[in-house]
């Protein structure tokens with residue numbers, strides 16, 4: 001593997017809070033690396049240390065095998081979790097202004113076409129929509145044609161269609177051979193875009209793998225959703241049970257046929273049952289005990305055994 005970025009034993013301490021607690025990872029060039037975790041896990045602190053925004057209290061960061069040189073910021077693109085834009089500049093003027101800071105700036109029209117901003121090129125920054133602002137932040141991060149791109153929650157606040165559009169742009173950027181470090185609270189986004197994922201919790205990396213392997217490591221069956229009073233006491237003892245906030249519960253099983261047969265025997269109403277394969281969201285709930293995606297409606301794990 002050719003690591004474009006290597007992080008070794010990285011530490012950040014804020015008073016008594018060890019925000020980043022000795023984490024290590026390497027990112028292969030041309031891949032999308034997802035840093036996921038609940039609020040306050042240390043994701044932004046981690047990427048801001050790599051971006052040279054925050055000074056680490058310990059550890060080592062290597063870019064293309066060497067300590068980051070003074071030219072590092074020329075080669076990376078950064079989309080912060082929040083960025084203030086000058087309200088009176090137009091989208092085009094903003095991109096021109098930032099482009100002038102770099103020797104290797106992308107053509108502004110090309111950047112606008114890539115990020116679907118051409119239609120609003122002449123609009124002032126304070127008149128564009130939230131989704132257009134997110135795309136402008138992305139275009140600004142891309143303006144120096146970076147090898148390595150940091151995207152800190154790039155799709156927060158976007159409507160579902162705008163999020164799909166953004167995924168397409170990120171996919172195109174990936175196909176151009178750029179390496180992406182992404183943080184997100186949307187598990188579907190991470191599953192779709194990331195080649196590898198590190199799950200952070202309380203400053204540490206608690207799991208790291210491809211999305212597929214993470215899921216298969218923790219879940220190897222299917223998930224059945226049924227009414228909260230659908231299980232007999234006997235069955236409740238035998239299955240992994242998660243209670244949701246919408247009057248349903250989820251159980252894990254490796255034998256769908258046997259499980260459904262038992263449910264039918266116990267007289268549960270099958271019209272209120274659904275079956276799905278486990279996803280990254282399940283892995284997160286399992287590992288962190290927290291719900292990450294705003295829409296899942298799930299609570300922490302309640303029970304352990306799988307049948």
Ligand SMILES: Nc1ncnc2c1ncn2[C@@H]1O[C@H](COP(=O)(O)OP(=O)(O)OP(=O)(O)O)[C@@H](O)[C@H]1O
Pocket residue numbers: 014017019037038039040041042043044045046081
């Ligand atoms: N400048 C600071 N001073 C003190 N504590 C800080 C500072 N910045 C971050 N922290 C603390 O460090 C921890 C990690 O914060 P960080 O912003 O990295 O979390 P995050 O994983 O990005 O969370 P989110 O998903 O909410 O963006 C939190 O407990 C936070 O309160």
Ligand SMILES: [Mg+2]
Pocket residue numbers: 043044045081152
């Ligand atoms: Mg953050």
